[in-house]
Amino acid sequence: MNSAKLDHAPPPAVAAPETRAAPRGRARRLWARGTAPYAFLSPTMILxxxxxxxxxxxxxxxxxKDNVIVQQNSVFVGFANYxxxxxxxxxxxxxxxTFVFITVSTVAHLILGLGFALMLNTPLLGNVTKAIFRIIYILPWLFTVAVIAVIWRLMLDPSGVVNYLLTTLGGSSVDWLSDPGKALWALTFINIWAGFPFFMISILAGLQGIPGDLYEAASxxxxxxxxxxxxxxxxxxxxxxxxxxxLDLIWTSQQFALIWMTTGGGPLNVTEMLSTYTYKQAFSSYEFATxxxxxxxVLLLTMVLAVFYVRLQKER
Known part of the structure; x- marks a missing residue:
């Protein structure tokens, strides 16, 4: 009797393979979900x-260190280079x-950008007129730095278009990029002309985002x-x-190509900027440590502006 009961007794319960594998699969999915963002970011972080x-x-x-790269055995010199x-x-x-260059350029960019943005946002002009003006005003921003430098060097040449107009109107020819008293201001004007369209477009977008109810209430x-x-x-x-x-203070402080292709820092260092000074120290004097x-x-000065910009964005 007992043997019959034993023969017909059910086998002991065994956990299904799926039940044991479920926690492992869940852990893998959680691990993959946690590491996936880092996998996507890893190429950028490596670069x-x-x-x-x-x-x-x-x-x-x-x-x-002392003069590195050109010497095989460099030694630590502390803050001597600084x-x-x-x-x-x-x-x-x-x-x-550089201070004069970036300050005047930034202020002029803001004033011109705001002025042209207000003009393009006014209801007094038709849509076709606004479109034509937008195309004309955006052209300086579409040119590369090399094209801008070549155009303005030709225009400001002693026998260029600007001096031709001056002499035609009864004035005298001016060496805009060779005169120590005018070179820095001529270079600053070129930078203003090349950069104000970006301010115009950005401020115009801000103007179009202002609710009209505010103006109605004020009226x-x-x-x-x-x-x-x-x-x-x-x-x-x-x-x-x-x-x-x-942002303009940061960008303008790093301007190099326009300065190098127009004046090269001259004449008599009146257009020498921090960017051209660093370049000349490295590749003209081979003073790589200096x-x-x-x-x-320059990096520390730029980081001060960058930190201010990041804090401003966080507050916004």
């Missing part, structure tokens, strides 16, 4: 590390020229167009204007 982090680290290390750069009259002149309260401009337009555009100004120190100083 940033190879093309930016490593070169910056190398330049910083070069700035603390002292040499900061006491160099050419560097101080380049710093002053009902009896505000004049000038009051509406200062109390409605400017406050609404303030984030755009500040962001564009900080050039590295100058590049680190």
């Amino acid at each position: 940033i590390f190879v093309l930016m982090i490593i070169p910056i680290a190398m330049v910083v290390s070069y700035s603390f 002292t040499k750069v900061l006491t160099d009259p050419d560097f101080l002149a380049a710093l002053k020229n 009902v309260d009896g505000a004049s167009p000038i009051r509406q401009f200062w109390n409605v337009t400017i406050p609404q555009l303030r984030p755009v204007l500040i962001s564009m100004a900080v 050039a590295s120190a100058a590049a680190v100083i």
